[in-house]
Amino acid sequence: MSNPPTLSLAPHILEVEGESAFTYLARAKELERQGMSIVSFGIGQPDFDTPAHIKEAAAKALEEGFTGYTPTAGIAEAREAVADYLNQRYGASVSPDEVLIAPGAKGAIFTGMLAFLRPGDEVIVLEPSYPAYAQIAKALHARPVYVPIEWHGPSEGFKINLGWVEEALTERTRMIVLNNPQNPTGALFSPKQVMELLDLARERGLILLADEIYDNFVYDAEFRSVLQDPAWRDTVVYINGLSKTFAMTGWRLGYLVARREIMGKMAELAVNIYSCATSFAQKAIVAAYKGPWEPVREMVEIFKRRRDMLHDRLSRIPGFEVWKPLGAFYMFPRVKKLLDEAGMTSKDLATKLLEEYGVVVLPGTAFPDKAGEGFLRFSYASSFEDIEEGTRRIARAVEDILSSAKK
Ligand SMILES: Cc1ncc(COP(=O)(O)O)c(C=O)c1O
Known part of the structure; x- marks a missing residue:
């Protein structure tokens, strides 16, 4: 039955899409309920518990009756803890009154975009991309303009093509979104690339919305925060959060x-x-940034070993071209050759892996717009056993696909 006209949704809201990770996960849960064994590389969240000292701080606050409203920007000591972290780590000279605590990094992204975007403004989204930037822009009557990041093959990975970004700028461009380290590719854009993008934004009078939520997930590489630029205040709206690190x-x-x-x-x-x-x-927040940081270091070390293992196992599968990512906890292998041979899309392959082999991976196209076609996204927030079992199942699936393609 269709909705009465009174309840017809606003046309620009009809263009907003949900997040595929949540859809695939719901289907996996359904299959599990039906008795299927599921291995998931789907969801972007650490499979660790929050460190005990952080939970204790919240429990103590609850115990003491700290249950009312707080100032909107956050309690003073939490804003201070965030500023101290950013200053110690990046020499950023952030003052606590430049910090707004929000319900999740997503809440911060939404508030930041809402504050700056005018109807019809264009937002440059480097794609494949974390989905929320484009969807929030659409919800605010603005327009995402997708610019692919460039695939340089399994030894070099993904890089920003600054020329492509420049070509996409128009007089309506208001904002460029930079997510570094990046979801979904695991790319870590080089210090040079970060500085070039900052310079471009500054020259053109654009906001650089910089989401560095994975700044503690960096492997064997140099990470440059936008906050290391002494003039960051001219152009940067900075996003981070506790979800992943802790x-x-x-x-x-x-x-x-x-x-x-x-x-x-x-x-x-x-x-x-x-x-x-x-x-x-x-x-x-205060307890988290104060430390001890040992649990974070241990978790990141485990992620690094999982990355190495997943890279090793996937690289052995025919049709998989696998770059070893430098950041976050995602791997984004190119499977175009396999798909071409089998006459499938990324989405077909992800669906087949889930429905027939019980493995959750996301199609690259779940990370809008189109640049993710030919790729799959793996989150390696999974145990070593699951990585072993999941990649074994994928190898079997690929064998089956290739042998039926030859028939
Ligand atoms: C790049 C990026 N930004 C923001 C978020 C959202 O973080 P939060 O859970 O703190 O809202 C995610 C979560 O997957 C993410 O990958």
Whole structure:
């Protein structure tokens, strides 16, 4: 039955798409309920518990009755803890009043985009991309303009092609989104590339929305934060959060950092959306950044070993071209040769792997717009046993696909 006209959704909202990771996961759960054994490389969240000292800080706050509203921008000590972290790590000179605590990095991205985008503005989205940037832009009457990042093969991986970004700029361009380290490719853009993009944004008077939520997941490589640029305040709206670094996805804690002069209005905007982030959870921010950092270091070390193992196993599968990523916890192998031979799309392959072999991977096209066609995304937030079993199943699936393609 269709909705009565009164309930017809706004046309620009009809263009907003959900997040495939959640859809595939729901289907996997359904198959599991039906008795199928499932191995998941689907979801982008650490399979670790939040470190004990962080949970204790929140429990203590609850115990002490810290359960009311807080200032919208966050409690002072949490804003201070974030500023201290960024300053110690990046020499950024962030002051606590330049920090807005939000319900998740996604809440921070939404608030940041809402504050700056005007109807019809264009937002440059480097694709394949974390889906929310483009969907939020659409929800705000703005327009995502997709610019592919360039695949340089299994030994070099993914790089920003600055010429392609420049070509996509128009007089309507308002913002460029940079996610580094990157979801879904695991790319870590070089210090030079980061500085070039900052310079371009500055020259053209554009906002650089920089999402560095994976800044603690960097393997054998140099990471340059946009906050290391002494003039970051001219052009950067910075996003980070606790979800990934401290295995806190369900806590919903993220933050936005921008120049002091706009933060008052930013808080006035935020108060109308979410009032404040959860009070007792904010107390945990202080504990998280204060440390001990040992649990984070141990987790990242395990991720690195999983990356090496997954890279090794996938590289042995015919038709898989696999670059060993330098950041985040994703791998984005190119499977175009296999797909061409089998007459399949990335989505066909992901569906087949789930429905027939019980392996959750996401098609590259789940990360809009089209540049992900020919790729699959693996999250290696899975145990060593699951990596072994999952890649064994994929190898068997590929064998089956290739032998039926030859018939
Ligand atoms: C690049 C990127 N930014 C933001 C988020 C969302 O983080 P949060 O759970 O803190 O909202 C994710 C989660 O997958 C992500 O991959």
